[in-house]
Structures are given as C-alpha cells and as structure tokens.
Amino acid sequence: MNEATRMPKAALDNLIAILGREGYRVMGPVARDGTVAFDEIRSAADLPVGIRDAQEAGRYRLAPGIDGEIFGVVNGAGSLKPHFFAPAEPLLEIRRERRGFKANEIASAAPPHAFIGVRACDLAALAIQDRIFLHDRFRDAHYELRRKDAFFVAVDCTRSAPTCFCVSMKTGPRATAGFDLALTELPGGFVARPGSPAGEAMIVKLGLSAAGGADEAAARALIDECARGMGRRMDTADLPRLLYDEAENPRWREVAARCLSCANCTMVCPTCFCHTVIDQTEIDGNMSRRVRKWDSCFSLEHAHIHGINLRPKIHDRYRQWLTHKLASWIDQFGSSGCVGCGRCITWCPAGIDLTEEVAAIRASAGKG
Amino acid sequence: MATPYLTHPARIVARRTETAGIYTFTTRFVDPAARAAFRFRAGQFNMIYAFGVGEVPISIVSDPEDPATLEHTIRIAGRVTGVMAKWDVGDVVGVRGPYGNGWPVERARGRDVVIVTGGLGCAPVVGLINYIFRRRDQYGDLHILHGVKTPNDLLYRERFDQWRREPRTRVYLTTDHPDKSWHYRIGVVTELFDELAAPASAIAMMCGPEAMMRLAAHALRAKGIADDAMFMSLERRMECAVGMCGHCQYRENFVCKDGPVFSWRAVKELTRVSGL
Numbered sequence A: 001m002n003e004a005t006r007m008p009k010a011a012l013d014n015l016i017a018i019l020g021r022e023g024y025r026v027m028g029p030v031a032r033d034g035t036v037a038f039d040e041i042r043s044a045a046d047l048p049v050g051i052r053d054a055q056e057a058g059r060y061r062l063a064p065g066i067d068g069e070i071f072g073v074v075n076g077a078g079s080l081k082p083h084f085f086a087p088a089e090p091l092l093e094i095r096r097e098r099r100g101f102k103a104n105e106i107a108s109a110a111p112p113h114a115f116i117g118v119r120a121c122d123l124a125a126l127a128i129q130d131r132i133f134l135h136d137r138f139r140d141a142h143y144e145l146r147r148k149d150a151f152f153v154a155v156d157c158t159r160s161a162p163t164c165f166c167v168s169m170k171t172g173p174r175a176t177a178g179f180d181l182a183l184t185e186l187p188g189g190f191v192a193r194p195g196s197p198a199g200e201a202m203i204v205k206l207g208l209s210a211a212g213g214a215d216e217a218a219a220r221a222l223i224d225e226c227a228r229g230m231g232r233r234m235d236t237a238d239l240p241r242l243l244y245d246e247a248e249n250p251r252w253r254e255v256a257a258r259c260l261s262c263a264n265c266t267m268v269c270p271t272c273f274c275h276t277v278i279d280q281t282e283i284d285g286n287m288s289r290r291v292r293k294w295d296s297c298f299s300l301e302h303a304h305i306h307g308i309n310l311r312p313k314i315h316d317r318y319r320q321w322l323t324h325k326l327a328s329w330i331d332q333f334g335s336s337g338c339v340g341c342g343r344c345i346t347w348c349p350a351g352i353d354l355t356e357e358v359a360a361i362r363a364s365a366g367k368g
Numbered sequence B: 001m002a003t004p005y006l007t008h009p010a011r012i013v014a015r016r017t018e019t020a021g022i023y024t025f026t027t028r029f030v031d032p033a034a035r036a037a038f039r040f041r042a043g044q045f046n047m048i049y050a051f052g053v054g055e056v057p058i059s060i061v062s063d064p065e066d067p068a069t070l071e072h073t074i075r076i077a078g079r080v081t082g083v084m085a086k087w088d089v090g091d092v093v094g095v096r097g098p099y100g101n102g103w104p105v106e107r108a109r110g111r112d113v114v115i116v117t118g119g120l121g122c123a124p125v126v127g128l129i130n131y132i133f134r135r136r137d138q139y140g141d142l143h144i145l146h147g148v149k150t151p152n153d154l155l156y157r158e159r160f161d162q163w164r165r166e167p168r169t170r171v172y173l174t175t176d177h178p179d180k181s182w183h184y185r186i187g188v189v190t191e192l193f194d195e196l197a198a199p200a201s202a203i204a205m206m207c208g209p210e211a212m213m214r215l216a217a218h219a220l221r222a223k224g225i226a227d228d229a230m231f232m233s234l235e236r237r238m239e240c241a242v243g244m245c246g247h248c249q250y251r252e253n254f255v256c257k258d259g260p261v262f263s264w265r266a267v268k269e270l271t272r273v274s275g276l
C-alpha cells in the first residue's frame, strides 16, 4: 500500500497517543527560547499551533501565523542532530583498580524516540550522519542505539523560509525517503502517506481512508508552489573543483573579516559531526569518564597538534568549513554535506550567507 | 554494543630514555585475548590513553612480527604526552588500534629505499629502518637522509653512526648551524640530495616537518623518482582515529584512515596552500 490517505487534524492526538502507548518518547517541534526545537510532546497542543517563523540572515522571530495551522514553523535552531549525535555524552567509564584500570562502555538506556513534524531537509541530514556514524568502516554504538528504533513522521514543506534552499540541494521540500509516515498539511486536514511497513501499519491503526484526488492535487500544488518560491538558491555545478581551485580566492579573507569564528553555524548545522573527547574525573581521582562533546572547525583547538595550530587564521577555518561542507564531503561520503536548511544563515550573528559566498567565489573564479 | 572508543589496559614492561624528553615504552595488553588478537603493519599507529588526562596518536615502532609486545617512542610535547614522561614499568595505560595504512613496505621490496627525516627525529621512521634491517636481503640499498637545525637537535646520534656501518647503507646528515662537534655536512636537508646516489627506481619514505618533506619531494623528483613512489607520514590532531571526530581532515583526506602515509601524488596539490 502506498496510497495517500486523508487524516483529520484531530487524528494527530490519536497518533501521538498510539506512539506513546507503543513505548515511544514522542517528540515534536516545541516553541521555546524564541525558536523551535524537538522536545517531548503529549498532545498536538504542545506544538506551535498558529505560529509562523520569520527568518533572514542573522535574524529569527516567531510571530502569530494562521489560526489552526499546526506546522506553520518551517524550522528552528534545533534539528534532529542532538537527538542522535548527542551534544555531550559519556562513552566510557574508566575505573582505577589495584593494578591498573578497567574501561567499561556506558550504554544509554533511553526509550525509542518518535519524531513528529520532521522536514525533508532534516531527514536528508540524518541520512548523511548515518553515513558517518554507521556506514563507514567503523560503527558508532551510541548513535546506532538511538537510531535503529526511531520512528519518523515527516511534514512536507508547503511554505519555505527566505533562508531555505533545499531545491538547490535536491533534498526537499517534499519528503521522499527516511520517514515512516509523511503528512502534507492542508487547511482542512492532512494528506498522509506511508514510507515504511511501520507507517502502513500506523495508517491502519489510525483507521484512515484513501484521500480523494482533489486533496492529493491540492497537496501537490502547495508543495510545488513552495519549491518555486524558495528563498535562496545555490549553483552546485562542479562545486568541489571550484572550491579546491579557488582555495586562495581573496573572498576567503573578505568573509573572514566579517566572521566572528563563533561556531554557531557548525552547532546548528544538522550534518556537522566534529567532536572532541575529554576526561571528566571524579573528585577522588578513581574514576574518569570519557565524554564526547560537539566540537567545531572554528575552534582554535580543532587543528592544534603539539603546540601548532594548522589553521591559525579565520580564513583558514571558514574555508575549511565551507570546503568540507560543499566539496570534500562529496569525496568522503558520496554526497554534499549541506542539505539547504538555511540554519547557518539564520543563526550567524554576522549574517554570513553561504549561498552568497559561493556565488561570490564563482563570480571571481580564476581572477584571483 | 562496542564503541570504537573502547581502550584496552596494557602494562608497561620496559621503559627506555632515548634522550631528555623522549621515551620508548614497551607494553603488553593485560587481557590475553586482546594480546592474541592484535596484528599490525609497519607504520600504523595506536591511540594511547593516559588515565584521567586524554588520548593521543602514537606510532608503533616495534616489529609487526611480534604483535604481542608493542613499542612506542613518545616525545613529550604538551598536555597529554606531558604525563607520559612519568610512566614507568608496571604502570597500566590504555591502548587501542591499530589505525592507519602504514608504510608501503611491500611495494618497496627489491628496490632501493630513500628515507628522509628532519627536525626532532621521527619515531615512525626508526621503526621503518629497523623493519628493513630485519629483512635486509629483501631490499636494495638504503639511503637515510636527516637534517637538523642545530647539532643539539640530532637525537639518536649513536644510532645514525651504527646505521652508517651497516652494509649497503648510506647515512647523510646535515645541519643549518654547525658547531665544533659537527663532522657531517653543513646546509639545509635539500642540499643533501646533491650527494644522494639513488636510482630513479628507488622508493622514498619521509617523516618530519611538512615544509621539509615538500622540499625533499621536489629534490627527489629532480632525481627521477616518480610522484607515486614518494610517501610521507603526516600528523594531525586526532580524537577518534576512526574517521568520525573530524579533526584530522586534510581537504578530502582523513589522515587517520586514508593515511597517515600519503603518496606525494595524493598531496602535492594540497601542500601548495597553507592552512588547509
């Protein structure tokens, strides 16, 4: 069964309740601190109903939107990333013994998570993180533990933020993979389609019936319109060659003069995976935890080895970030490291816009 | 569940002071199963953990034929290696590995080998030289080139003198700033290449400051040695050694899993830009 069904808005509470009964911790976009992030929800009322986001480079506001619209907020600072690749997480517990020490893995015993309201770009970003933590030569056990049992309810974008460019990165606005259930929100209800056997089973549990052709057409029309009205775009043609060849383009110094090297862009990016591992030692000195923490290529320690920082200048670090994202990532993992979610543009205090930087480098290529 | 970060306790069974601030530790895994399972290739490295302080990448310098006993030569360089100076026989440390690709010792078989090092001596190269001496008949002539800023920087002076006496082995030493004790060549390492009598079919392996290796590669190229017959071991910060922490990236390369040994052909273009 792969057909679209009609889902009344009231059925969302039912979906949340069923997932809860099945043992999932149900998560959805929740408004807090002036933005939205995935957090635990008990009912649809916990979602930012009737609210929309206003985004621009260096600017984010939540504002009243359209009454009854449940998924009016496109995205916020929080992606799926922190729920799989934790910002800070103990990996090992190392205990001193009479003759030496013993190292034990710390297994996190959290219940499986179900995410409601995941955008296509964030699902694409999760698939990219899977390649790093699961499908390379080594598998990350802590990531895998949370990843394997998660349930995803996607929401197609019928509206984009001015900072979005998923069409350029071919990741949205319609969810095409990585979900169990996908919803398109229409004024009078959702069109729901399954993306996995678990999603098909959920449609049965919800007792949904086939959607009419008119609903499906309306859903398609909204998504297509969203794609056409996408706020930003990026020309990805031959990007690796361009960025490799332009490693000494003067634009890197120009952007470095504006960049604060604050690392916000890497923290909000749903694919950035750099991390460090530090020791947290108990006060008695007999136990030390090896804790993994997010790190950033903008930090001064990132490329530091025995007293030398190999990327001492901000332009070295900005170039590393952008070149990795858009070029070397393709060599390393077979896809771009950018899904076009626009978060790094919105959350940059200096309003630096990677689409603009790429365009500037392209325009001045070969002239440097 | 098995996190790739799991470290295994290993006991120090011997400690040797190479020179002030450089120590060689011989370790054996405490767990016999871990000891029996461990295999490595010349030029690979381990992550060495100091309890409560941290973990750093360190090459294995002992011979791969005896993987139950591992030797690491550690230069005290900072926060983590600083505590290693105090390690002694009987202490238990953490070891996980092996990681990386290692030296192309198979490809080098039957050929002359040119080894270039510089700066404060380079542990991975000592392991490589010993590897070749143990299998002397499998390799052609050995040419060891080493440059230092001042004579005081020449570590293992006796070792160089010992290598020089070995058959089919030539040692070329130079310093930028000689003193009275110096009876080798004067000048930067690249000038040594004027004397180097190695055929174009030789294979070169290098370790040391990247600027030195770059100059050496150009000099070797002038001797007719091909770009893909020159190899260099690179060092980058590493937190994981398994391609996840992101620190060791050198453009498209993860030094931990694609290296640490790279052919000159693979990195030539990259070395032209600083700060990559």
Ligand SMILES: Cc1cc2nc3c(=O)[nH]c(=O)nc-3n(C[C@H](O)[C@H](O)[C@H](O)COP(=O)(O)OP(=O)(O)OC[C@H]3O[C@@H](n4cnc5c(N)ncnc54)[C@H](O)[C@@H]3O)c2cc1C
Pocket: A301, A303, A304, A305, A306, A307, A308, B045, B056, B057, B058, B059, B060, B072, B073, B074, B075, B076, B077, B078, B079, B080, B081, B082, B123, B124, B234, B235, B236, B237, B238, B260
């Ligand atoms: C493949 C490979 C093989 C190597 N083989 C050898 C070898 O055989 N022998 C050898 O001697 N060396 C070897 N090295 C180099 C060795 O790994 C470095 O010298 C070592 O990592 C330096 O660590 P350190 O903590 O002592 O030095 P530091 O430079 O002080 O610190 C290392 C990192 O810790 C961070 N740090 C420092 N202080 C603090 C603090 N207070 N709090 C938090 N973080 C801090 C720094 O930012 C730095 O990035 C090798 C390196 C590589 C990549």
Ligand code: SF4
Pocket: A265, A268, A269, A270, A271, A325, A337, A338, A339, A340, A341, A342, A343, A344, A345, A354
């Ligand atoms: S680089 Fe920016 S736009 Fe691209 S995925 Fe990361 S945060 Fe989103």
Ligand code: SF4
Pocket: A258, A259, A260, A261, A262, A263, A264, A265, A266, A298, A344, A347, A348, A349, A350, A351, A352
């Ligand atoms: S680009 Fe912007 S968000 Fe990223 S480090 Fe620079 S100032 Fe911070």
